[in-house]
Amino acid sequence: MATKRKKASPKRKSVRPENGGHMITVAVNGRKFTRAVEPRVLLVDFIRDDLRLTGTHVGCDTSHCGACTVLLDGRAVKSCTMLAVQADGREITTIEGLSEHGRLHPIQEAFKAHHGLQCGFCTPGVVLAALELLRVENAPSEDRIRTAISGNICRCTGYQGIVDSVAAAGEMMRPRKG
Amino acid sequence: MAQTTKVFGESVLRKEDDRFLTGRGNFVADMLPPGTVFAKFVRSPYAHARIGSINTAKARRLPGVLDVLTAQDLKDQVGDIITAWAIPNANLKTPAYPPLAREVVRYAGEAVAVVVAESPFIAENALDLVEVEYDSLPVVTDVETATKKGGAPIHGDAPDNVAFKWTLAGGDVDKAFKEADVVVSQRFVNQRLQPTAMEPRAAIAQFEPGTRELTLHVTSQNPFVHRLVLSIVLKYPEHLIHVIAPDVGGGFGSKIPVYPWEAIVCHLAMRLGRPVKWVEDRMENYVATTHGRDHVQYVDLAAKKDGTILGIRARVLANLGAYLSTAAPGIPTILFGFMVGGCYAIQAGRVEVTGVFTNTTPVDAYRGAGRPEALFLLERIVDILARKLKKDPADIRRKNFIPADKFPYATAMGLTYDSGNYAGTLEKALDKVGYEKLRKEQAEGRRKGKLMGIGLSTYVEICGLGPSAVVTSTGFAGGLWGASTVRLHPTGKATVYTGGHPHGQGEETTFAQIVGEELGLPVVDVDVVHGDTKLTPYGQGTYGSRTTAVEGGSIALSARKVKDKARKIAAHLLEAREEDLEFTDGKFVVKGSPKAAKTIQEIAWAAYMAGNMPKGVEPVLDATTFYDPTNFVFPFGCHICVVDVDRETGQVKIRRYVAVDDVGNQINPMIVEGQVHGGVLQGLAQAMLEQSVYDENGNLLTNSLIEYLVPTALEAPRIETDSTVTPSPHNPLGVKGVGETGTIASSQAYVNAVCDAVGVDHIDMPITPEKVWRVLQKK
Numbered sequence: 001m002a003t004k005r006k007k008a009s010p011k012r013k014s015v016r017p018e019n020g021g022h023m024i025t026v027a028v029n030g031r032k033f034t035r036a037v038e039p040r041v042l043l044v045d046f047i048r049d050d051l052r053l054t055g056t057h058v059g060c061d062t063s064h065c066g067a068c069t070v071l072l073d074g075r076a077v078k079s080c081t082m083l084a085v086q087a088d089g090r091e092i093t094t095i096e097g098l099s100e101h102g103r104l105h106p107i108q109e110a111f112k113a114h115h116g117l118q119c120g121f122c123t124p125g126v127v128l129a130a131l132e133l134l135r136v137e138n139a140p141s142e143d144r145i146r147t148a149i150s151g152n153i154c155r156c157t158g159y160q161g162i163v164d165s166v167a168a169a170g171e172m173m174r175p176r177k178g
Numbered sequence: 179m180a181q182t183t184k185v186f187g188e189s190v191l192r193k194e195d196d197r198f199l200t201g202r203g204n205f206v207a208d209m210l211p212p213g214t215v216f217a218k219f220v221r222s223p224y225a226h227a228r229i230g231s232i233n234t235a236k237a238r239r240l241p242g243v244l245d246v247l248t249a250q251d252l253k254d255q256v257g258d259i260i261t262a263w264a265i266p267n268a269n270l271k272t273p274a275y276p277p278l279a280r281e282v283v284r285y286a287g288e289a290v291a292v293v294v295a296e297s298p299f300i301a302e303n304a305l306d307l308v309e310v311e312y313d314s315l316p317v318v319t320d321v322e323t324a325t326k327k328g329g330a331p332i333h334g335d336a337p338d339n340v341a342f343k344w345t346l347a348g349g350d351v352d353k354a355f356k357e358a359d360v361v362v363s364q365r366f367v368n369q370r371l372q373p374t375a376m377e378p379r380a381a382i383a384q385f386e387p388g389t390r391e392l393t394l395h396v397t398s399q400n401p402f403v404h405r406l407v408l409s410i411v412l413k414y415p416e417h418l419i420h421v422i423a424p425d426v427g428g429g430f431g432s433k434i435p436v437y438p439w440e441a442i443v444c445h446l447a448m449r450l451g452r453p454v455k456w457v458e459d460r461m462e463n464y465v466a467t468t469h470g471r472d473h474v475q476y477v478d479l480a481a482k483k484d485g486t487i488l489g490i491r492a493r494v495l496a497n498l499g500a501y502l503s504t505a506a507p508g509i510p511t512i513l514f515g516f517m518v519g520g521c522y523a524i525q526a527g528r529v530e531v532t533g534v535f536t537n538t539t540p541v542d543a544y545r546g547a548g549r550p551e552a553l554f555l556l557e558r559i560v561d562i563l564a565r566k567l568k569k570d571p572a573d574i575r576r577k578n579f580i581p582a583d584k585f586p587y588a589t590a591m592g593l594t595y596d597s598g599n600y601a602g603t604l605e606k607a608l609d610k611v612g613y614e615k616l617r618k619e620q621a622e623g624r625r626k627g628k629l630m631g632i633g634l635s636t637y638v639e640i641c642g643l644g645p646s647a648v649v650t651s652t653g654f655a656g657g658l659w660g661a662s663t664v665r666l667h668p669t670g671k672a673t674v675y676t677g678g679h680p681h682g683q684g685e686e687t688t689f690a691q692i693v694g695e696e697l698g699l700p701v702v703d704v705d706v707v708h709g710d711t712k713l714t715p716y717g718q719g720t721y722g723s724r725t726t727a728v729e730g731g732s733i734a735l736s737a738r739k740v741k742d743k744a745r746k747i748a749a750h751l752l753e754a755r756e757e758d759l760e761f762t763d764g765k766f767v768v769k770g771s772p773k774a775a776k777t778i779q780e781i782a783w784a785a786y787m788a789g790n791m792p793k794g795v796e797p798v799l800d801a802t803t804f805y806d807p808t809n810f811v812f813p814f815g816c817h818i819c820v821v822d823v824d825r826e827t828g829q830v831k832i833r834r835y836v837a838v839d840d841v842g843n844q845i846n847p848m849i850v851e852g853q854v855h856g857g858v859l860q861g862l863a864q865a866m867l868e869q870s871v872y873d874e875n876g877n878l879l880t881n882s883l884i885e886y887l888v889p890t891a892l893e894a895p896r897i898e899t900d901s902t903v904t905p906s907p908h909n910p911l912g913v914k915g916v917g918e919t920g921t922i923a924s925s926q927a928y929v930n931a932v933c934d935a936v937g938v939d940h941i942d943m944p945i946t947p948e949k950v951w952r953v954l955q956k957k
Contacts, residue, residue: 040299043204054208055201057427059376060460067376090709094623095201108199115852119682120198121377121427123207146891153883155376155428156682158855178690 023092024088028053029097037084044170046084047094053097059153070094071123078125079152094123098131106172107131107165108120114167118156126152130166138174141166141167186695189848194686195702203425206395207378210436211453214382215244218456219445220291220308221466222283225319225537227877229281229290230311237293237307242300244450245407245699246308247289247442249278256445257411259438259501261427262403263508264653268342273333273535275501277411277438278355283312284332284500285537286876287465292442294454318874321495321534323472332535334498341498342507346515347812348590349526351952352786354489358480362562362767367942368551370472370870371405372464372880373544376889378426379467380457381440383447391418392448396440398423398709399433399588399679403656405711407436407504412444419444429861431543432467433681434721435504439466456520464881468723470544471869473510473551474495485567485574489526492518492555498533499540505654512652513548515721516591519616520556521638522578525590532675537876543721545860546921549639557635559616559928562939569634570617571634571930572608576601576625579636584908586809595638595812597904604636606814607838609902616820629823631935634816635927641915642727642906644809657806661715661734664740665800669788670779672697674736677717678729679709682850683917685725689733691845692911696737697744697778715802723813723915726845727906731800732805739801747785747799748776750792790818811906813821813914815839817858819927821936828951829864832895837923840902850916851899857920858897863889865928865943887944901932 029050035050047070056079059067068079071093090146098105106125108114117123126149128168133148137176140148143165146159154162190733197203215951216520259275275278291308295301316330319813323329324339331337355361381396387477392414398404401421408417426433426763439456446454449788476493496510515529560578564571580587582599589595608614613632620630625788643649646657661677707713717729741761748766749756754776766781768774775783781799784790788797837854843848867887871879880886905912925943932945 033380034866038299048208049210052210053201054205055203057377058207059378059427060883062460062882062884065376065460099200104196104199111199115192116387117195118684118852118856119376119428120194120425124201124947125200127199142896146894150829153376153888153890155374155430155860155888156856157852158857158859158897159894160897161852163891166940170293171877175453177829 009124009132022053022085025088027091029093033066033164039085043079044079047079053094053096057121057124059122059166065122066125066129067122069128069152071128071132076129081145093128107134107169108168110172111165114165114168115161116157120136122152122154126154126162130169134166134170134173138170140170146155181269187699189846190687190701192684192687194684205377205425205427206382206397207366207457209382209395211382212789213454214453214455215294215296215450216298217292217294217446217454218300218305219289219439220297221292221306222279222288222294222312224283224312224314225286227312228315229279230284230313232291233292233309237304240300240304240307242296243293244296245294245446246291249276249280249604252277252445254786255411259317259436260407261502261504262407262408262655263505263607263834264655265342265344265507266653267509267513268344270342270507271336271840272502273335277442283434285539285584286878288500289439294450303615306891309582317537318319319536319538319872319876321385321536323688324493324536324934325532326759328614329357336535339535341502341535344531345529346591347528348546348592349489351489351526351528352493354526355480356431358488359453360566361478361480361481362559362566363478364559364562365938366475366477366555366558366940368471368473368475369943371544371671371868372870373432373467373470374886375430375432377935378458378460378463379433381443382453382455383444383452385447385451387451390599391420392444393420393422394440394444395422395424396778396924397426397433398606399426399429399681399721401679401709401711401828402490402716403719404436406438408441408444409719411441419527421711421792422700423679428690429681430545431470431547431721435542436467440909442627442718446507451735452496460883461881465878466885469499470541471551472541473554477555477559477564481563483567483568485532485577487522487524487578490518490524492529494529494531496533497536497538497541499536499538501540503540503542506540507653508654509543509548510551514552516593517549517552518556518638519589519591520553521580521636523580524803527590536841538872541876544661544922545857546918547722549918550861550925551639553639553922554926557637558929558940560814561718561930561933562807563861565939568620571815572604572613574724576634576635577603582688589596593640594809596809596814596906596908598638598814599902599904600636600638602902603814603816603838606900606902607818607836610838611818611820611834611836612897629825629935631821631931631933633819633929633934635923635928635930636816637923638812638814639919639922640810640812641723643724644723644810646806656718657730658718658802659806660728660735661717661804662800663715664733666784674706675714676706676708676729676733677715678725679720680725681720683720683725683853684846688726688845688849688880690732692730692733694894695739696734698761700779707954726913727811727891727909727915728807730911730913731807731909732803735803735805736801739803740799742776743795743801744781744799746792746795747781751776751790809906811842811909811914813839813841813916813919816924817921817923817927819931821935823950825954828947828954830945830950834898837894838900839916839919840904840914841919843903844901844907845913853898853916854920855897857918858924859889859894861921861924862928865925865945866893867944869944
């Protein structure tokens with residue numbers, strides 16, 4: 001029983017950006033970037049390879065792990081699920097854009113204080129997914145927190161430190177009375 | 179100003195966190211040296227096939243493609259991959275493990291060719307242009323079919339697909355079973371798992387023609403092991419290979435092995451004179467990075483009517499996959515067989531393990547590595563015995579525990595447990611969960627048809643690998659001593675160079691705490707360097723929960739040597755006798771004259787200026803230690819899982835999860851707790867969700883996170899932790915290990931709870947609602 005298998009050769013041009021690149025302008029962490037990108041380039045690859053912001057990670061190829069989560073116009077998106085050209089004219093926040101003047105954002109402080117990370121690979125995505133929640137809801141229940149980060153897989157923490165970190169961050173971000 | 183230097187035992191916040199929280203971690207895939215080209219591998223879609231022709235011409239013609247290599251091209255360039263654990267007295271077969279498949283592919287995902295191109299896109303496109311003809315061969319993926327007579331052989335030199343037969347026996351097993359009032363038996367499947375470190379594996383190789391130095395950045399838990407194996411595989415001098423494992427995003431054992439593609443990337447960099455980068459995607463990770471577990475176990479337990487356990491027998495078929503990965507033979511034998519007696523004073527045991535080749539991804543260490551497979555079978559069969567004898571599972575454990583006053587304890591299987599108080603952790607956990615009350619609730623609920631279950635898991639595990647003389651006697655090709663240099667700089671800041679390789683375990687902090695405590699330095703003044711073969715002493719890396727006990731022990735000894743030298747210098751500077759000096763809060767003080775003092779920083783300065791040193795004392799303040807422990811360490815504990823089962827749907831819900839662990843002295847309780855949380859969830863994941871599934875053609879069906887169910891925050895229970903502290907008596911810090919305890923303890927706690935709830939001897943993992951529902955239908 002012999003199975004022969006041959007693959008057809010897809011005809012594709014060279015992938016250099018100058019051949020069919022689209023000009024896009026995105027504001028990333030408050031700074032505008034104008035770049036030529038190929039239409040097939042994913043937003044995550046644009047962020048990592050073109051802008052060299054490597055805090056946004058790639059942990060899968062099916063949009064399940066959430067390591068590539070960024071904020072797009074304030075909403076958490078998995079940057080592997082969209083093309084860079086779709087981000088044209090929009091605002092993106094990556095993990096590099098959270099701390100200001102070397103001071104950690106309260107959510108970063110909370111993750112440190114409550115041991116919300118171990119190997120640190122999933123962390124940028126988890127932090128940004130949680131931040132989206134906390135911007136609309138500053139005292140979420142544990143169930144709400146777990147649901148908000150359920151698109152982000154962490155293999156190290158068992159999520160407990162993460163959940164506690166997000167709850168503590170909510171508290172830190174709540175406007176003080178008086 | 180006095181600075182508090184009591185840092186050992188404090189939940190110091192992690193030094194490594196800031197860089198990860200700000201996106202400034204340094205993972206291999208983040209790097210892009212100028213001129214980098216990209217490698218991708220053509221992988222076989224067949225699990226077992228003879229390779230006909232390979233035509234690379236079209237791929238080579240694609241603009242931007244630099245090179246396409248097959249096994250033919252690697253001949254005499256890249257040697258076969260070697261296994262590092264040649265277990266003795268087991269008739270171990272080590273068939274060739276070629277870097278690229280030669281003539282035959284033996285699992286779906288085995289690499290057949292490699293393409294190098296100017297961009298990852300071009301490389302990916304070129305993969306489709308490599309034409310490979312395959313003639314398919316019979317496929318076998320499970321151990322029982324593979325070892326049947328007339329089964330299809332995978333390797334010519336192992337015609338029965340048996341890689342080894344290994345036996346361990348202690349005590350008079352036959353007598354134990356003859357004298358038993360009761361024998362319980364059960365078949366357990368400890369299913370195959372995919373480790374799923376969140377960072378896929380990656381490698382970047384660079385070659386410097388001027389110095390002939392080869393530099394490899396790689397996702398490794400043990401860069402020196404990589405350097406050593408690569409020097410053998412590439413036949414390239416070890417001192418000209420520089421391996422760096424920078425930040426590594428989880429390993430769980432899957433980044434211990436040296437993989438063929440890492441060697442090939444090195445070869446390509448030398449061949450092309452350009453940096454060559456390879457990053458696997460998740461699907462590639464699932465088919466071509468090692469898997470874990472995969473045992474079929476037949477277990478018998480012999481006991482007296484009163485519940486006294488007399489003996490245990492286990493016959494095991496261990497799936498090794500298509501080739502022997504780096505540590506593969508040792509995992510289901512050495513790290514498994516010795517532990518089947520667990521916490522109990524069992525006087526006789528016999529373990530027979532058959533290692534089996536199949537047409538599947540190679541199997542190697544996965545968090546716990548052998549010990550979860552041992553403790554699962556033991557804790558399950560003990561519960562089955564309790565059920566048979568109608569005894570409380572807590573009572574049967576109490577009856578058989580090794581008593582706290584019998585340590586160090588020599589087991590029937592041939593180990594010496596260092597220290598323990600198993601009843602202590604059991605009682606503490608029972609108390610914490612409110613055991614008596616729960617049993618009452620359970621009895622009352624049953625009358626109303628409610629299904630609630632309580633699962634106990636008492637465990638002891640072997641870690642802190644390990645004394646070199648012992649591990650090398652098991653055929654392991656490497657001493658497992660710890661290595662460190664502790665160096666104070668002229669300004670009194672310190673750097674620790676460790677042979678361990680923390681990648682999530684927090685040792686950049688805990689190791690700074692050790693030195694901070696010993697030398698009275700603020701933790702912020704101590705930096706921990708790891709993972710670079712040019713910077714640190716030769717180190718064994720991080721696995722087997724060894725790093726804190728062995729590498730940490732080495733660091734404590736180096737710090738103490740530094741302190742001894744500092745005392746000599748202080749005595750000289752203070753014109754006092756050494757024995758008249760006291761060391762407190764980072765300074766040497768002359769007893770009774772608190773003003774006559776020298777801080778460790780002042781001493782460091784003096785040691786570097788070296789103009790006024792005591793006679794015979796060398797300049798500089800540093801010390802190096804190679805520490806070989808005298809025994810392993812044996813952490814232990816009791817985990818209790820409480821579940822509610824929905825009678826209609828078979829859905830299981832975890833109500834409580836209590837973990838009481840004893841890992842010896844704790845350097846940083848926050849980090850210890852974090853390790854327990856993560857470990858417990860990985861064990862629960864095996865019990866609830868995860869399982870590698872192959873179809874009849876040997877295709878891995880669970881080849882993405884869609885099919886392979888890693889738990890999210892929604893499936894994870896809240897874990898209630900507590901601890902007791904029984905220091906290890908034989909290492910400098912009294913510490914044990916905690917990286918794997920949770921995983922070793924938790925699977926059986928869950929399964930015991932579910933079986934208790936539904937009233938059945940056993941359900942194989944993962945316990946899906948369907949399996950529970952089917953059991954309930956039969957009732």
